[in-house]
Amino acid sequence: MTTTISATGRLTTVHTAARPVAALAGVVGEQRYAGLRAAAEDFRVRFAGRTIWTVSSTCTGGGVAEMLQALVGYVRDLDVDIRWLVIGANPSFFAVTKHLHHLLHGFPGRMTLGPQTAAHYEDVLAANAQELLALVHPGDIVLLHDPQTAGLAPWLTHAGVHVVWRSHIGTDLQNDATRDGWAFLRPYLQHADAYVFSRRAFVPAWLPAERTRIITPSIDPFAPKNQDLAPDTVRAVLDAAGLIEAPTRAAPAYLRRDGSTGTVECHATVVADSLPGPDEPLVVQVSRWDPLKDMAGVMRAFAEYVAPHVPGRLMLAGPALVADDPEGALVRAACVQRWRGLPPPVRGRIALASLPVDDVDENAVLVNALQRHAAVVTQKSLAEGFGLTVAEAMWKGRPVLASTVGGIPDQITEGAGVLVPDATDLASFGAALRGLLADASARQRIGAAAHERVRAAFVGDKHLLRYAELLTALLSRPPGG
Known part of the structure; x- marks a missing residue:
């Protein structure tokens, strides 16, 4: 197995082995591959002594987890320090975040988002945050994925960490459901330094445009899910x-x-x-x-x-x-x-x-x-x-x-x-x-x-290049600035 997990508390560490990024040259061509290597070398110099932490709600069973399996592996092969953590939570927490998932897609759910809901959401993420704060250092970068992790942003920013929130969901047309979902998340997201979406139409109007990037997902041609099979x-x-x-x-x-x-x-x-x-x-x-x-x-x-x-x-x-x-x-x-x-x-x-x-x-x-x-x-x-x-x-x-x-x-x-x-x-x-x-x-x-x-x-070299551009820009300003 190239990926294993270990848990010492609420947080679970996903141990992902390096993936040989050189293999991409045969898919994307030497010119695109050379551009990726050059960007990686520049980023390593600027990023020396720091760590990238990517935090999600699961390491299996969905497109987000599958993309992270590939991207984390490629980044490790490019000799950049990156770690992957999965939050720990209970079924009632995931019921809340599943409801948020539907809202951000424009579909009303069966739940009412009130003070008690927010309190439970915050309590679960506060416990995860305490463990996370013992691991990160000022100047590190943390990538938070989707509504399940948004409530970690205030804790991390206050600790001097650069925070990027990555939304993998959304809808082109805003309605009452999306407004409810974004209203719930806004107090947490306003602490992030940057935001990443898959489409421009998904971005709520209140997010600052200068801190928002559009990065489309990618596949890994060599992963077991995509490799050639006779x-x-x-x-x-x-x-x-x-x-x-x-x-x-x-x-x-x-x-x-x-x-x-x-x-x-x-x-x-x-x-x-x-x-x-x-x-x-x-x-x-x-x-x-x-x-x-x-x-x-x-x-x-x-x-x-x-x-x-x-x-x-x-x-x-x-x-x-x-x-x-x-x-x-x-x-x-x-x-x-x-x-x-x-x-x-x-x-x-x-x-x-x-x-x-x-x-x-x-x-x-x-x-x-x-x-x-x-x-x-x-x-x-x-x-x-x-x-x-x-x-x-x-x-x-x-x-x-x-x-x-x-x-x-x-x-x-x-x-x-x-x-x-x-x-x-x-x-x-x-x-x-x-x-x-x-x-x-x-x-x-x-x-x-x-x-x-x-x-x-939609191959990983372009995905990684866009993230390198975003994270390089983040390093030019203080966390929360």
Whole structure:
């Protein structure tokens, strides 16, 4: 394992090994790679004697954690001191932050944000802050990720630490829900030195423009989730995990992040009348079990507008359990209930899979194999911050059918995928999916364009360069100044 965790209190330390950044040269070209090395050398000189701390709410089970696995590893290989910490909290805290997640996406939740809610949020983060303050030093930089960590900002700024708050969520259109969410977070965020968003439209008007940066997420081409897999390996992995019915003799081996060879030993939990066969066209959506990912909507669109007209199967795949997402089990249970209510001929063509998350690399290779095996990958979200699963599928040359929400249209440009303007229009979504399943040449053409789009815009070198520019600027002024 290249990533391990250790906990001595509330905070958990994620130990991530260096990833060879030189490998990026073969993907992005020598010129882009040389630019990254030069920027890293300049940053090391300016940053000498300091540490970057990145603080999140989980190290598994979501796009934020996956990006950090890659970026922290590359930064370590560039010989910059970086540490990764995960906060400790209870389910009621994560219920509050999940509510904030919905609000910032523009969707009202079931909770009222009052003084008691704020007090509990602050108490949990105060306990984490006390441990964190024993680790950081004045002049260090701390990157806080999403609403779960925003309440740490005042403690850190008062301790002479540079604070950057990174939001991975948001919506283009502000409404009462977003205003409520930002009103709750504003007292904490006003202490940060800088702010990072995935899209300009996500930035609330009260944040100072001169302290706000737009940095789009990226994928790691060499991570287990994105590495090349031969077709026979794809089938062997999916068969070993119990995701398709394709008995093979090939060992389901893949490369782990430390360069060693791993084999798939886990088994997914699948709700299905039967497993997809190896040659059946498979539609796949990989998401958290989150109402905003609208897994139920994908299932309904497939059942009503696709299954009666063209061959193919649908698989909805999500993590078995994510600690900071208390809604996951409820959403999955609701999807299973809907699945059970479908007519048997349609139900037999739909499977719901829960992928184990105990081993990060093994979970990632399952997702990789599913996306590579898919004829079409969907992302019919009702809201998205960026939607990194889109770029991951595009990298694999898959045609992606997605909603025009959040950062998805930043990824899918003309000819590099298919966008549905209204995420709630099941008929249009179904018609587009039906068309892709019926046209293999279109799928191949779109997939090739998708791969090139990701190579040009969403590989880690550009991500790291933008952060280097931001952090260098921070060092030119005192914390809180």
